Structures are given as structure tokens and as C-alpha cells.
Amino acid sequence: xxxxxxxxxxxxxxxxxxxxxxxxxxxxxxxxxxxxxxxxxxxxxxxxxxxxxxxxxxxxxxxxxxxxxxxxxxxxxxxxxxxxxxxxxxxxxxxxxxxxxxxxxxxxxxxxxxxxxxxxxxxxxxxxxxxxxxxxxxxxxxxxxxxxxxxxxxxxxxxxxxxxxxxxxxxxxxxxxxxxxxxxxxxxxxxxxxxxxxxxxxxxxxxxxxxxxxxxxxxxxxxxxxxxxxxxxxxxxxxxxxxxxxxxxxxxxxxxxxxxxxxxxxxxxxxxxxxxxxxxxxxxxxxxxxxxxxxxxxxxxxxxxxxxxxxxxxxxxxxxxxxxxxxxxxxxxxxxxxxxxxxxxxxxxxxxxxxxxxxxxxxxxxxxxxxxxxxxxxxxxxxxxxxxxxxxxxxxxxxxxxxxxxxxxxxxxxxxxxxxxxxxxxxxxxxxxxxxxxxxxxxxxxxxxxxxxxxxxxxxxxxxxxxxxxxxxxxxxxxxxxxxxxxxxxxxxxxxxxxxxxxxxxxxxxxxxxxxxxxxxxxxxxxxxxxxxxxxxxxxxxxxxxxxxxxxxxxxxxxxxxxxxxxxxxxxxxxxxxxx
Numbered sequence: 001x002x003x004x005x006x007x008x009x010x011x012x013x014x015x016x017x018x019x020x021x022x023x024x025x026x027x028x029x030x031x032x033x034x035x036x037x038x039x040x041x042x043x044x045x046x047x048x049x050x051x052x053x054x055x056x057x058x059x060x061x062x063x064x065x066x067x068x069x070x071x072x073x074x075x076x077x078x079x080x081x082x083x084x085x086x087x088x089x090x091x092x093x094x095x096x097x098x099x100x101x102x103x104x105x106x107x108x109x110x111x112x113x114x115x116x117x118x119x120x121x122x123x124x125x126x127x128x129x130x131x132x133x134x135x136x137x138x139x140x141x142x143x144x145x146x147x148x149x150x151x152x153x154x155x156x157x158x159x160x161x162x163x164x165x166x167x168x169x170x171x172x173x174x175x176x177x178x179x180x181x182x183x184x185x186x187x188x189x190x191x192x193x194x195x196x197x198x199x200x201x202x203x204x205x206x207x208x209x210x211x212x213x214x215x216x217x218x219x220x221x222x223x224x225x226x227x228x229x230x231x232x233x234x235x236x237x238x239x240x241x242x243x244x245x246x247x248x249x250x251x252x253x254x255x256x257x258x259x260x261x262x263x264x265x266x267x268x269x270x271x272x273x274x275x276x277x278x279x280x281x282x283x284x285x286x287x288x289x290x291x292x293x294x295x296x297x298x299x300x301x302x303x304x305x306x307x308x309x310x311x312x313x314x315x316x317x318x319x320x321x322x323x324x325x326x327x328x329x330x331x332x333x334x335x336x337x338x339x340x341x342x343x344x345x346x347x348x349x350x351x352x353x354x355x356x357x358x359x360x361x362x363x364x365x366x367x368x369x370x371x372x373x374x375x376x377x378x379x380x381x382x383x384x385x386x387x388x389x390x391x392x393x394x395x396x397x398x399x400x401x402x403x404x405x406x407x408x409x410x411x412x413x414x415x416x417x418x419x420x421x422x423x424x425x426x427x428x429x430x431x432x433x434x435x436x437x438x439x440x441x442x443x444x445x446x447x448x449x450x451x452x453x454x455x456x457x458x459x460x461x462x463x464x465x466x467x468x469x470x471x472x473x474x475x476x477x478x479x480x481x482x483x484x485x486x487x488x489x490x491x492x493x494x495x496x497x498x499x500x501x502x503x504x505x506x507x508x509x510x511x512x513x514x515x516x517x518x519x520x521x522x523x524x525x526x527x528x529x530x531x532x533x534x535x536x537x538x539x540x541x542x543x544x545x546x547x548x549x550x551x552x553x554x555x556x557x558x559x560x561x562x563x564x565x566x567x568x569x570x571x572x573x574x575x576x577x578x579x580x
Contacts, residue, residue: 098180174276477567
């Protein structure tokens with residue numbers, strides 16, 4: 001083995017240099033593969049990030065302008081808002097970094113190799129921790145940078161404010177990241193067979209706290225945007241101003257930097273970075289003492305005992321779906337077991353759709369249900385579009401890689417005593433079944449909270465069904481047409497050419513379905529508002545609205561059928577021609 005390609009790991013300084021060399025080579029190789037890879041994927045990523053960042057910037061900028069007009073944009077109000085924003089990010093970074101650190105330290109082949117080298121446990125932890133921080137905090141930068149840019153422009157601050165934000169970002173992410181890493185190492189060392197139980201318990205606690213705080217915030221009495229309402233709202237957000245919270249230090253420091261109070265801003269930054277450094281040292285010390293022990297226990301902690309509860313649910317599944325062929329039921333059940341045994345899948349599913357459900361439950365707290373029919377219709381279609389976009393993310397991330405994840409065992413599918421198309425229909429049934437249960441419940445909840453008419457509720461639920469079938473068909477069909485059998489990481493499969501194409505087609509499908517039905521409804525209810533306020537005739541009268549809505553419904557159904565059947569047929573043909 002040449003020294004140029006693999007430095008000798010002897011001595012602490014050489015170990016540190018070797019890890020830096022390895023990290024640099026990995027970054028360089030990744031950048032090279034991205035630049036030499038699919039231009040479609042690169043263009044799609046850049047375009048989506050640009051649109052997302054720009055949309056958030058104008059949204060935040062408009063919000064600050066609104067505060068300046070109606071609430072006399074004060075530093076106190078902004079500081080409360082920043083504290084809540086950073087507190088939410090702190091909780092999310094704690095969970096995301098903890099999960100990534102756990103997977104990187106205890107379930108990756110790279111960690112297994114590094115443990116065979118002379119590198120110490122704390123150096124291996126530092127190497128994987130830096131990787132986890134990079135993966136978990138890039139979203140923080142994407143969300144926080146447009147917020148800070150909009151705030152800085154709205155108050156006319158200097159360029160030093162944006163530099164301070166980047167420094168604050170580095171100090172802030174260390175705190176939740178280190179705490180999440182400590183919990184991950186302790187769980188592996190002390191509870192090697194209870195990882196899912198711990199994750200579920202933490203998720204339930206987080207959900208309960210979120211519901212409690214959300215109910216506390218959105219139950220403030222009084223008319224919206226009055227002084228009494230503002231005082232009551234700030235009082236209910238006062239928990240985010242606790243001086244022991246890192247989010248409080250960050251919000252106070254950034255507001256001070258925007259005002260030009262550099263002494264106060266520097267003090268808050270030193271306070272934040274000092275606690276971040278201490279948290280990391282505690283995490284590194286914990287990993288140095290417990291990492292190898294935890295790794296050994298995790299690898300030896302698999303239990304072969306029969307879990308009666310889950311098998312009872314599996315038996316109930318067979319009885320409920322007796323009308324399906326048994327091979328199809330077995331294939332669906334296999335995917336269900338894989339789904340529930342992978343916390344990375346069901347935890348993200350619950351987080352995304354749980355947050356949507358929490359928002360829908362609080363629609364009446366936001367007084368959307370007492371607005372005009374035009375605004376209620378607009379909000380209902382926006383809710384529908386957001387639900388569909390999250391569903392497309394789920395299908396692209398978890399459904400598209402299903403066949404590819406068979407990997408080296410892919411040849412087994414060719415030996416099963418069933419027709420190959422039945423395998424894909426089983427995948428389609430699994431994807432559409434999970435999607436229908438979640439999205440139909442969410443849209444029904446949204447429309448009930450908005451007090452929508454019964455006809456519109458039925459229309460939205462039918463539209464959601466069309467979207468679920470179409471997105472599932474696209475992901476399953478393209479997943480069979482463009483499999484990647486050499487990759488074991490589903491995230492890399494989803495971000496490859498096939499996954500990018502799948503997401504692009506899903507977005508076009510969603511836009512086609514939602515827009516075709518939203519336009520006539522928008523024109524009709526907008527016209528009704530014009531008549532109510534004496535602005536003249538409506539854009540569409542009731543007879544025209546029924547005609548165009550019928551045309552749009554028929555067109556959406558046709559698009560839905562084509563979007564479901566065509567990708568599946570393409571996938572089935574490719575799957576039948578595939579050599580095992």
C-alpha cells in the first residue's frame with residue numbers, strides 16, 4: 001500500500017492528518033462525480049434550491065414589512081420570533097444529528113473499517129461527527145440565510161451582520177449536534193436492543209410537547225393583530241426567552257449585531273461558542289470511553305426472539321386483505337416489515353405528515369375558516385399542493401429505490417413462482433395504500449377545519465386519490481425502468497439520475513392535476529368576492545363554473561390514469577426483459 005494513497009496511521013498527529021487527507025479526497029471525489037454526472041440532476045438541484053431560497057426570502061421580507069406597518073417592527077417582537085425559530089431548529093438538529101451519528105458510527109461499513117486501524121475512538125467519532133454536522137445543518141443554512149438576508153435588508157444593517165450570522169451558525173449547530181451524539185452513544189452502549197423504543201419514546205415526547213406548546217400559542221384570546229392580542233401572544237412565547245436556551249443567546253446576539261451593538265453581540269457569540277465547544281468535548285470524551293463498547297454491543301445485540309405483537313398484526317393484515325392473491329399479500333407484507341423496521345423511513349414519514357396534521361388542526365386558531373370563500377378555497381388548494389409535494393418527496397425517497405435495494409439478491413425475484421408484473425403491482429399496492437391513508441386523512445381534516453362545502457371536500461378527496469395512485473405508479477414504474485442494483489444506500493439511489501427524473505416527473509404530474517382544478521375554482525370564488533364588494537361582475541358565473549369544473553375534473557382523471565398506467569407499463573416491460 002503506497003504512502004501517497006494511504007498515509008501510515010502512527011502517532012496522533014499522523015492520525016489527524018490521515019483523516020484530513022481522507023476527508024479532502026472524499027470531498028474532491030464527490031465534487032468530481034457531481035460535475036461529471038447528470039447535468040439534469042445538477043440543474044434540478046440548483047433550480048429547486050434557487051426557487052426555494054428566493055421564495056423564502058420574499059416571504060420573510062414581506063413578513064418583516066408587515067410587522068413594520070401593523071406592529072411597529074420592534075426588536076422585542078423580532079427577538080421573540082427568532083427565539084422560536086432557532087428553538088425549533090435546535091430540536092430538529094438534535095434529532096437529525098443524533099440519528100445520522102448513530103447510523104454512521106454503528107451501522108456503516110466505513111466505521112467497521114476505521115475501528116481496525118490504530119485510530120482512537122475519539123478521532124473516529126470526530127471524523128463521523130463532522131460528517132453528520134455537515135449533513136444535518138445544510139438545511140439550517142438554507143432556511144436561515146433567507147431569513148437573515150430579509151431581516152438585514154429590512155432594517156438596513158451593515159455587511160458585518162451577515163458575517164456574524166455565519167459565525168453564530170457554527171457555534172449554534174455544535175450544541176444540538178453534540179447532545180444528539182451523546183444520546184446516540186449512550187443508547188448504543190446502555191440500550192443496544194432498545195434503539196427503536198428510545199427513538200419512539202423521544203418522538204412521542206416531542207410530539208406531546210409540540211402539541212402542548214402549539215395549543216398554548218394559538219389559544220390567545222382577542223381580535224387578531226391588536227395590542228391585546230400581541231401582548232397575549234408574546235406572553236405565551238415567553239418560554240423561548242429563557243436565558244438558559246442557546247436559541248435565546250443566538251437571537252439576542254443577532255438582534256444586537258443588526259443594531260450595531262457589537263459588544264453585546266460579541267458577548268452572546270462567546271457565550272454560544274463556549275457552550276458549543278464544551279458540549280463537543282463532552283461528546284468526544286463520552287465516545288472515547290464508550291464507542292468501542294457500544295459498537296460491540298450493537299453488533300451482538302440482535303435478538304432472534306419472536307415478537308408476538310407484530311406477528312398478530314401481520315395475521316390481521318392477511319385476514320383484512322383476503323381478496324388479494326396470497327403472493328401479492330406476502331410481497332406487500334415484506335415491504336411493510338421493511339418500512340416499520342427502518343426508523344429512518346417511518347420517523348421521517350411521521351415527522352412530515354405529523355407537522356402537517358398539527359398545522360391543519362390549528363387552522364381555526366389562525367381564523368382561516370371565518371375568511372371569505374375565496375380565501376378558504378385558496379388555502380385549501382395550497383394545503384392540497386403542500387400535501388402532494390411532501391408525498392412526492394416520500395415516494396421519490398422511499399418508493400423509487402424499493403426494487404434497487406434488492407441489490408445482490410435481485411435474482412431471487414426472478415425465481416419466485418409468480419409473474420413478474422405481480423411483483424410491481426405489489427409494490428404499487430404498498431405505496432398507494434400507505435399514501436392514501438395518510439393524505440386522505442390530512443385533506444379531510446384540512447377541509448373540515450376550513451368549513452369547506454361538501455362538494456369541494458369530495459372533490460379534494462378524489463383529487464388526493466388520483467395523486468396517490470399517480471405518484472405511486474410513477475415511482476414504482478420508473479424504479480423498475482431505471483434501477484441501480486450496485487448501490488445499497490437508498491438516499492444515493494434517490495439522488496441519482498433515475499431518482500431526479502422521478503422527482504421531476506412527479507412535480508409535473510402534481511402541477512398538472514392541482515392547477516387544472518384550482519384555476520376554475522379560483523376564478524369562480526374570486527368573482528364571488530368581487531360581487532360581494534361591489535367590484536362588478538364575477539369572472540365565472542355558477543353555470544360556467546360547473547362546466548369548466550367538469551371539464552377540469554375529466555381532464556385530471558385522464559391525466560391521473562395516464563400518469564399511473566403508463567409508468568407502470570414501462571416498468572413492467574423493462575422488468576420482464578431484465579436478465580437475472
